[in-house]
Amino acid sequence: MHTKEVMEFYKSIGVKPIINAAGPLTRLGGSRLDAEVLNAMAEASASFVHIDELQAEAGKVIAQITGAEAGYIVNGAAAGLSLATAACVAGLDVGKMDRLPDTAGMKNEVVVQRGHRNSYDHAIRAVGVRMVEVGYLGHPGAGSTQPWQIAEAINAHTAAIACPILSTTGTVSLPEVCVIAHAKRIPVIVDAAAQLPPRSNLRRFIAEGADLVVFSGGKSIGGPQASGILAGRADLIASVALQHQDMDVTAATWNKRALLAEGKLDGIPHQGFGRAMKVGREEVAGLITALRRYVSGNDISDSVYWCSVLDIIQPMIDGISGVRIERSQSTSKPIPTLSVHLDQNLLGCSGYQLVNMLLEGDPPIAVGESYADLNIIVINPQGLTEVEADILGLRLQKLLLAMR
Numbered sequence: 178m179h180t181k182e183v184m185e186f187y188k189s190i191g192v193k194p195i196i197n198a199a200g201p202l203t204r205l206g207g208s209r210l211d212a213e214v215l216n217a218m219a220e221a222s223a224s225f226v227h228i229d230e231l232q233a234e235a236g237k238v239i240a241q242i243t244g245a246e247a248g249y250i251v252n253g254a255a256a257g258l259s260l261a262t263a264a265c266v267a268g269l270d271v272g273k274m275d276r277l278p279d280t281a282g283m284k285n286e287v288v289v290q291r292g293h294r295n296s297y298d299h300a301i302r303a304v305g306v307r308m309v310e311v312g313y314l315g316h317p318g319a320g321s322t323q324p325w326q327i328a329e330a331i332n333a334h335t336a337a338i339a340c341p342i343l344s345t346t347g348t349v350s351l352p353e354v355c356v357i358a359h360a361k362r363i364p365v366i367v368d369a370a371a372q373l374p375p376r377s378n379l380r381r382f383i384a385e386g387a388d389l390v391v392f393s394g395g396k397s398i399g400g401p402q403a404s405g406i407l408a409g410r411a412d413l414i415a416s417v418a419l420q421h422q423d424m425d426v427t428a429a430t431w432n433k434r435a436l437l438a439e440g441k442l443d444g445i446p447h448q449g450f451g452r453a454m455k456v457g458r459e460e461v462a463g464l465i466t467a468l469r470r471y472v473s474g475n476d477i478s479d480s481v482y483w484c485s486v487l488d489i490i491q492p493m494i495d496g497i498s499g500v501r502i503e504r505s506q507s508t509s510k511p512i513p514t515l516s517v518h519l520d521q522n523l524l525g526c527s528g529y530q531l532v533n534m535l536l537e538g539d540p541p542i543a544v545g546e547s548y549a550d551l552n553i554i555v556i557n558p559q560g561l562t563e564v565e566a567d568i569l570g571l572r573l574q575k576l577l578l579a580m581r
């Protein structure tokens with residue numbers, strides 16, 4: 178239904194749609210929105226609401242689904258990291274909120290294990306904090322951070338500990354990090370942007386003690402590309418709301434004026450650090466609808482469907498000489514994939530060359546290139562329809578057969 182209109186639009190501005198076998202990547206647009214999600218967004222757009230009220234009610238849905246005290250909708254997991262950090266630095270202090278990202282004289286250090294450094298910590302540093310690294314990389318492979326190193330790095334300037342969920346080994350586990358942090362009353366921020374499925378992770382990191390957890394809305398949840406979830410402590414989420422929402426309000430009419438009367442705030446904050454990361458009511462409606470759909474599904478039936486999509490492709494390229502196919506499915510991340518290993522000597526084609534050949538074809542096809550340096554391309558079924566899987570299988574077959 179929507180595909181035709183969308184194709185017309187892309188055509189009208191001269192952009193070629195891509196078949197996405199690389200997974201829900203931001204640079205390709207994330208995931209496909211279900212009609213129910215698109216309808217919720219269109220419906221939300223038809224009426225005006227108080228955004229603070231909408232966020233508060235959406236937050237209750239997130240809290241219920243994640244087991245956290247409170248929740249909030251952000252415009253991506255990266256924005257969630259920025260807002261989480263801003264909340265840990267400023268709390269409910271309106272003066273501090275106003276000064277960000279100048280953190281002079283505030284708690285402005287975020288402790289992180291060296292094995293957890295990744296390029297998304299730019300979103301944390303954007304708040305004006307300094308990353309304080311502890312631990313080592315590599316040798317010995319296991320135990321490259323010791324718990325005491327985290328404890329020792331915490332001081333009067335520590336705003337938070339950042340604990341992204343990554344596959345690096347040798348790092349201190351989240352539950353242990355939380356015990357160390359909480360003994361010194363320091364919050365732990367968890368980047369779980371890409372940790373779905375399994376669905377159980379929606380509750381897991383909160384249950385393990387995280388104070389704030391971010392998930393991407395535009396990846397496996399199937400929400401709008403510019404959406405994300407922040408779940409965690411109510412006081413920190415309250416700080417996020419104040420630093421994020423439109424503060425062009427007056428004390429006489431502000432929806433949250435009770436905070437002033439109760440003495441919880443010294444005054445109305447100005448437009449805050451997070452104002453540049455605004456979230457529309459369409460994104461809130463889309464993400465909540467997608468999230469409800471997601472939790473009503475289950476990992477096994479998703480996996481069965483994805484396997485059936487890969488089953489369309491695999492026979493078309495199996496048995497071609499110089500090509501080895503591997504079906505992988507790790508237990509920690511139940512998304513089945515098809516890895517295509519190329520024998521570069523026999524085929525005269527590298528992984529990167531095949532990636533480019535697929536992208537330069539008509540229609541362009543994007544595949545996973547994380548292992549292309551090893552001459553492996555990876556097919557991720559999350560963004561593929563059965564029709565697209567067929568097109569991909571035939572294209573790969575044709576290209577691979579022509580190489581010998």
Ligand SMILES: *Cc1c(COP(=O)(O)O)cnc(C)c1O
Pocket residue numbers: 203252253254255256297341368370371392393394395404405
């Ligand atoms: C994708 C990702 C993000 C960013 O998520 P967005 O929703 O696109 O902002 C952050 N951290 C990690 C580890 C990710 O994989």
